[in-house]
Amino acid sequence: MDKKNQALIAAAIVTAVLLYxxxxxxxxxxxxxxLKGIDASYLAGGFILYLLCNIFRALRFHILLDQEIKLFPLFNLVCIYNMMNNLAPMRTGELSYIYMLKKLHNKNAITGASTLILSRIFDFIAIGTLFLASAWMIGDRLGGMKSTLIPISLFMIFCFILLL
Structure with missing residues (x-):
């Protein structure tokens, strides 16, 4: 038995033990x-939102890759990438995007890594913008922390500019 099969069997045993x-x-x-108590409309709504998120992620990678790969194959890749990201520990599922892009679409690892890093930068900017907007909206409720809102906002904007 070769090492690949041994690793596969060991992984299956560890998975079975942890599942048990x-x-x-x-x-x-x-x-x-x-499961009986779940309202079907919430389940359908959650599924639709998750599907839309994956479609927009695929669209983002489609744009980052200069539209060289069609949207539907990229959607499949993004779904597998998100599944691997949720299953693999310490975000090692991120590497699955680079691997699948190279294996399925003949893109080099540098292209995969650069589009992945760019997508994470855009994620940081989007989340940071939402954070700033929500902080300014609840600024009256922050009390003594309201005075730190301006320096934090300036620092975040400075970080956004550096990232771009």
């Missing part, structure tokens, strides 16, 4: 009652 330990802590009736 997790499921042994949960009462099966609780799982069933929770």
């Amino acid at each position: 330990l997790l499921l042994s802590q949960i009462d099966p009736h609780d799982i069933i009652s929770t």
Whole structure:
């Protein structure tokens, strides 16, 4: 048996043991009652929002890659990339995007890494902008921290400019 098969078997055993330990802590009736209590409209709405998020991520990568890869194959890649990112520890799923881009679309690792880094920079800017907007909206409720809002805002804007 070669090392690849040994690693695969070891990973399957570790997964099975961890799954058993997790499921042994949960009462099966609780799982069933929770699933029965889910409102279908919330489930459908959540699915639609998640689907839209993946479509917009695929569109973002489509634009970052100069529209060299069609949107639908990129959507499939983004869905797998997000799944790997959720499953793999310490965000190592990020590497799956670079790997799949190279393997499926013949893009070099530098192109994959650069588009991934750019997407993370844009994510930081978007989240930072939402943070600043929400901080200014609740500025009256911050009390003594309101005086720090201007320096923090200036620092964030400075960071945005440096990133761009």
